[in-house]
Amino acid sequence: xxxxxxxxxxxxxxxxxxxxxxxxxxxxxxxxxxxxxxxxxxxxxxxxxxxxxxxxxxxxxxxxxxxxxxxxxxxxxxxxxxxxxxxxxxxxxxxxxxxxxxxxxxxxxxxxxxxxxxxxxxxxxxxxxxxxxxxxxxxxxxxxxxxxxxxxxxxxxxxxxxxxxxxxxxxxxxxxxxxxxxxxxxxxxxxxxxxxxxxxxxxxxxxxxxxxxxxxx
Amino acid sequence: xxxxxxxxxxxxxxxxxxxxxxxxxxxxxxxxxxxxxxxxxxxxxxxxxxxxxxxxxxxxxxxxxxxxxxxxxxxxxxxxxxxxxxxxxxxxxxxxxxxxxxxxxxxxxxxxxxxxxxxxxxxxxxxxxxxxxxxxxxxxxxxxxxxxxxxxxxxxxxxxxxxxxxxxxxxxxxxxxxxxxxxxxxxxxxxxxxxxxxxxxxxxxxxxxxxxx
Numbered sequence: 258x259x260x261x262x263x264x265x266x267x268x269x270x271x272x273x274x275x276x277x278x279x280x281x282x283x284x285x286x287x288x289x290x291x292x293x294x295x296x297x298x299x300x301x302x303x304x305x306x307x308x309x310x311x312x313x314x315x316x317x318x319x320x321x322x323x324x325x326x327x328x329x330x331x332x333x334x335x336x337x338x339x340x341x342x343x344x345x346x347x348x349x350x351x352x353x354x355x356x357x358x359x360x361x362x363x364x365x366x367x368x369x370x371x372x373x374x375x376x377x378x379x380x381x382x383x384x385x386x387x388x389x390x391x392x393x394x395x396x397x398x399x400x401x402x403x404x405x406x407x408x409x410x411x412x413x414x415x416x417x418x419x420x421x422x423x424x425x426x427x428x429x430x431x432x433x434x435x436x437x438x439x440x441x442x443x444x445x446x447x448x449x450x451x452x453x454x455x456x457x458x459x460x461x462x463x464x465x466x467x468x469x470x471x472x473x474x
Numbered sequence: 475x476x477x478x479x480x481x482x483x484x485x486x487x488x489x490x491x492x493x494x495x496x497x498x499x500x501x502x503x504x505x506x507x508x509x510x511x512x513x514x515x516x517x518x519x520x521x522x523x524x525x526x527x528x529x530x531x532x533x534x535x536x537x538x539x540x541x542x543x544x545x546x547x548x549x550x551x552x553x554x555x556x557x558x559x560x561x562x563x564x565x566x567x568x569x570x571x572x573x574x575x576x577x578x579x580x581x582x583x584x585x586x587x588x589x590x591x592x593x594x595x596x597x598x599x600x601x602x603x604x605x606x607x608x609x610x611x612x613x614x615x616x617x618x619x620x621x622x623x624x625x626x627x628x629x630x631x632x633x634x635x636x637x638x639x640x641x642x643x644x645x646x647x648x649x650x651x652x653x654x655x656x657x658x659x660x661x662x663x664x665x666x667x668x669x670x671x672x673x674x675x676x677x678x679x680x681x682x683x684x685x686x687x
Contacts, residue, residue, distance in 0.1 A: 264482035264489040264496050267612055269673040271482045287479070287676070288612050325638045327645070332638055339633040346636060348649040351657045355633045358626060388511050392492050399668075402623050402630075409630025412578060415571050416562075416635055420550075420645055452493060452510060459509030 265290055299447040304374040306445060310367045310438035317431035318360060322410060327421035335428060336360055336406070362400035363439065369394035370442060373451060383455040391451055398443065404436045481673075483517040483681065490515050522671040523597055529666035530593055536658040537586065543652035546632050550645045558652060559583065559628060581627040582656070589625075589663045592618050593670060603679035615672045622664045629657050 261274045265285040274283045277295040285292055296302075317336065324333030334342070336359050344352035373391050377383040410432075414423050482489055488499050493511035500506055508515045544556035557565065559582050567575035592614050599611065632653050639647040 262496060264487060266489055266491075266494065267616075267672045268608075268676040269481040269483055269489070270676070271480050271485055271487065288609070290612075322634075323638065325641070327641055330641050330644075332641055334634065334637040339630070339637045342637040342640065343633050343649055346648050348651075348654060351629060351633075351649065351653050354657050354661070355629060359630070385512075388493065392511060392513070395492075399664075402626055405623055405626045406630045408577070408624075409627050410634050412566070412574050412627070412631045413634035413638070415569075415574050416566065416631070417638055419569055420639065421641075449494070452495070457510045458512035459507060 261293070263292055265292060293449075296445060296447060299445050300374055300377075300450050303370065303442050303446040304378075306438055306442045307367055307370045307374065310435060310442060311371060313431050313434045313438060314363060314367055317428050317435050320427035320431065322428040322432065323414065323426050324424040325417060325421045326424060331424075333424070333426060336432070358400055358402040359406045362397045363403055363435070365397035366394055366401045366439070367442075369397060370446065377451050377454055381454050383451070385456045385458045388452065388455045388458070391448055391455075395448070401439065403432060403439060407432055407436060481676065481681070483673075483677075488515045488517050491519065518673060518677075519669065519671040522669055522674060523600065526593060526597055526666050526670040529662050529669060530590055530597075533586070533659050533662035533666065534590055536655045536662065537590070538655075540652055540655035540659050541583075543655065544650040545628070545652035545656060546635065547648045547650050548639070548645070549647070551643065556650060559656065562628070562631075578628060578631070581624050585621055585625040586659050586663060589618050589622060589667065593663075593666055596670065596675065600674045600677075603677075605678060608675055611675045612672055615667075615670070615675070619667045622660075622667050625660045625663070626657075629653060629660065 261276070262271070263274050264271050265288060267290040268285060268288040270285060270287045272286060272292075274293050277283060277293060279295055279297055282294040283292045284290065319335070321333035321335055322339075324331055337356065340352045340356035340359065343355060369390050373387055373394060376387050410429070414425075417423055482496065486499055487496055488506070489496050490508040490511060490513060492513040493508060495508055495510040497506075497509055497515065499515070499517065506515050507513065514520075541559055544558050545562065547554060547556045563575050563579045563582070566572075566578060596611060596615060632649055636647045636649050639645050
């Protein structure tokens with residue numbers, strides 16, 4: 258049984274994690290943080306989910322989220338419309354933030370995840386730039402806030418409902434599906450599995466710590 | 475347990491904050507780089523305490539205009555009114571949806587304030603070299619990290635109200651400067667949570683000298 262030497266990202270405790278049986282998870286002995294998890298065929302599922310998410314993402318952004326109808330006049334908006342009107346109204350910084358969190362970051366997360374998963378499937382070892390893209394996708398994930406946006410839309414709807422009739426659009430249902438898929442990608446995606454088959458950027462002499470009996474204090 | 479408890483730092487090892495690779499810190503005087511992903515590695519995030527303080531102070535300063543300035547102006551045939559964040563919560567409450575009012579109150583007022591106070595508390599206890607209630611403090615940090623994004627809620631609410639309510643001259647809504655400061659608070663507190671290093675919670679007073687090299 259091979260032991261994998263790890264340090265907990267939350268408390269820095271050095272510990273050896275055994276190879277996990279299927280579907281088992283390992284937690285830090287000191288602070289309880291999840292250290293490793295075994296998901297059979299994790300990245301194959303993640304790829305399927307990411308491709309599904311890409312399709313749903315297009316639908317969510319092309320179709321109107323919702324419309325408003327009052328006195329025979331109608332207005333509707335897409336996700337990007339929320340940022341665009343704000344830009345036109347002069348709040349450009351806020352508009353840019355909305356665009357990043359609602360559209361750009363989710364698109365980058367889904368796109369980068371698909372590229373990383375596809376390239377690491379086809380080329381072994383995957384070139385080092387795959388690792389770079391993997392880091393970017395993690396950053397994009399932090400700023401992708403589709404679920405917060407959805408709650409924001411619901412609050413906005415309630416605020417408007419007194420003034421006018423609100424029509425829920427296709428974009429809204431697609432956004433709901435998108436939130437579900439993005440969450441599921443994050444659950445299944447296994448970055449360590451990608452790193453294991455990706456070339457390192459560094460020179461070979463800076464050897465990593467693999468053997469648990471060497472490099473003690 | 476027979477395994478001795480030691481931190482990676484005491485063993486001369488550092489976990490890459492980007493790709494989670496464990497590698498040896500070779501030179502204490504120069505920067506070290508992760509052999510796998512090429513990013514800089516160190517025992518603890520560089521100047522985590524000072525940087526987090528700076529971000530918290532900046533966020534606290536923005537918190538004032540964010541709450542005092544109006545975030546939205548709504549115009550109807552009857553007249554125009556400007557609402558602050560709290561004003562928006564009160565309007566939601568008065569219109570009968572107290573549960574949504576509560577959600578917005580929590581997301582826009584309590585979460586930003588709670589994040590600032592929690593991070594300040596963590597920074598003070600880390601500075602003091604406290605080793606008590608580590609479990610509670612790491613849970614607090616994880617909560618701050620997890621919950622931070624939800625304070626973006628009001629920014630999205632304003633964005634979509636403004637995008638829809640534009641049937642002039644019947645009704646119109648426009649964003650106001652308050653939302654910019656509010657967005658700044660949200661971003662700064664998210665950065666502050668990312669800059670703080672939770673491993674500092676577990677370090678004993680002797681580890682401080684090791685970190686600084």
